[in-house]
Amino acid sequence: MFMNHDKWKALSDKNKEAIMSVSGERFAALAGAASTKEMEDALAEMKQNGVTVVQADPAFYKTMQDAAQPQFDAIHKEGHRIGVDTAAMLDDFVIEAEALK
DSSP: OOOOHHHHHHSOHHHHHHHHTSSHHHHHHHHHHHHHHHHHHHHHHHHHTTOOOOOOOHHHHHHHHHHHHHHHHHHHHHHHHHTOOHHHHHHHHHHHHHHTO
């Protein structure tokens, strides 16, 4: 969910709490887990239809992680600016994704 920062600040604590109980980090973790499940289901379907799946070389994976690092740094910087614990959010995403395996 996206909301104007000034409108968010104008909400009562009760309303903020109600919104955050179904959105924010919790929603991001649920959405991430659902996305992971969809990707896994699609991969299984491709394999069933004869698509050859090749495991990426660990060096390639490391190169991709390194290339993505500036985006993660920007996410953490913005999260700090708006008061969101992005490290915890990403950790929750990984935990939820692993739970689907």
